[in-house]
Amino acid sequence: MKPLGSRFSFYVGFVVGTVLLYVILRPVWFEGIQLAGNYGKLSDRQQQLDKDKGIWKKERSALFNLDHPHHTGEDSRMADKLYNKVRILCWVMTGPNNLETKARHVKYTWSRHCNIVVFMSSVEDPDFPTVGLGTKEGRDQLYWKTIKAFHYAYEHHANEADWFLKADDDTYVIVDNLRWMLANHTPDEPIYFGRRFKPYTKQGYMSGGAGYVLSREALRRFVEGFKNKVCTHTTSVEDLAMGQCMEKVGVLAGDSRDTTQRETFHPFVPEQHLTAKFPKSFWYWSYCYYPISEGPNCCSDVSVSFHYVDAGGMYLLEYYAYHLRAFGYRYRYQPPTPKAYRLELSNSLDSAGELKEEISGVKEHGDDDLPRPDQGQDAGPPPVVGKDAAAAPV
């Protein structure tokens, strides 16, 4: 009896001890660990919905921006002006399986800089929100989705935006730079911009992954083209098919490079454009319409987009583009003020720029000192930056 009795006591003691500690630690413990599963997801979703209220107005499956500018406390007069004058509707190609893993991160980073953003999926989701295009998912459906998405944008939002951007859920777009690029054009021009590719078409077509943007007139012609059967579903290769239709309805393929001939739309991540040595057999070499620069001249200071950006990369690029900067640094490239905005703002901007340099006293400047294309005014014929500059180490 005795040995049994003491062992029994041990077990009882063990159980009591464990339970006691559990009871004591419970308030602290549960605070620490976020429980996986429903509880976590619900509160998270609720938090997101609350957060959304300040940033967007949700209406008809689209998100209307309430929160521009995003740089509180900075001088954003130019950015604001462009925001009001160059209105962009961004539509993001996504699908039900990508909402949580990809589209959500697009939503909380760069899409906040669009005037309106619409997420296009095969299935409607009123909470996210996404538009249901009524197609299936899959690579072969891409052009169908694109056709329906643009038709949707035209039917519902034609008068609420001037330009219509298509992007993937793994594209990162710097919308303020897109506005700069578009500011010298009007939405009545039949024109579209993106990373221009040359094969299969006369005037070239725009890479789908890098994103492309249509003027309102181009969009109108696109829709008309389908009504008149001038454009049809020619191939499931969405970007090529788009280019073919644009050509047929007389929409011009624009040159999206900056005034120093550096590209702004990019089909890969910055790392690859800046450092990768693509083998000469790689398709990229034969596809690009304009000469390719490897190294730091690959990419404009006012780049617009990068592709194959993963979820985490969205947050990284948002920080890198909108926040990280070197104090007192004079940039290698000063984007010329768009013509229509020059008289109004350029004077005040210039004096602010000069004041800044005076006070800071630090006149560092970029290594590849291109002749600065402006003193705030008209650029004149841009210097050609070709192979020579590419050879410079940084």
Place this chain on the structure above:
Amino acid sequence: MRPKDLMFTIGLMTGFFTLHLLLNSIVPMEQVSVYVRNGNHRLNGHNAHTEPSKRNNSAGNSPNSARILCWIMTGPKYLESRTKHVKATWGKHCHKVLYMSSVKTDFPTVELNVSEGRENLYWKTIRALQYIHQHHLDGANWFLKADDDTYVVVENLKYILSKFDPEKPLYMGRRFKPFISQGYMSGGAGYVLSKEALRRFVRGFHTGECTHFSTIEDMAVGKCMETMKVEPVDTRDMKGRQTFHSYPLDHYVIRQQRRPRPWHMIYDYYTPIEGPNCCSDLVVSFHYIYAVQQYVLEYLTYHLRPYGYIYRFRPDESVEADNKTNRGA
């Protein structure tokens, strides 16, 4: 009766400690502060870290006057794969840059008379600092140590240093809590010694107050700094955002579910923030940035930016203007 009670008590204690052990391995005590709205601990203008008289004084310590000597801890094995890229990118922004190795080469590297290897890191540091003290003390007033996989935005470092007096014994970097009561600065994130701090370090070894008591370089430097009464500085910006980082950006800016402090933030002296307020706009350093990433960061810092914003000259004065709640990014 007695054996029974004894067994009971033993059982109780065993159960207690087992559960305690179990929980501790999953739940370290501190939490990551996920979101700091308005950087509220900075707003009242009381800055323990900056000397108040120096804050608005740009005349005496204008950015021009901070001359930084950067010394890079490297070795023959890494010259081609890492150091070359540091030299081609941010190394050029330093007033003077020295590459410290065990072997003299035409890179150019300085020979330290110490063999390679993790266990010799503190010896290399000691010799490097002594070398700099002997040959370059007058050439600069701030001395930055970095690794060959650290990325530094020298202009932003200059901006921070311009608020301090290099003749005071000061020591800046990513402050870590453990082992040293006043904390020490992470080696990988890079740390800066003022001229006076460097003098004291060298003197400490001369008099024997500082010794090679450990091979853990950053912690050992911190101990010597403490012994020689060199003050650690809080280098966070006016919104409480960190400037020196001991890991790449993705370890800090991507906000995760509220959870106990992850391993890579365990040592942080100041409660780390995860999410868009982790890192200052005028960041100074990131660590574990290899080769090609140096060029990428160079592009992202010095080139890529959104059009249409004129950033204010004095980011410190954002406090009053920034009443809107920070929604981040």
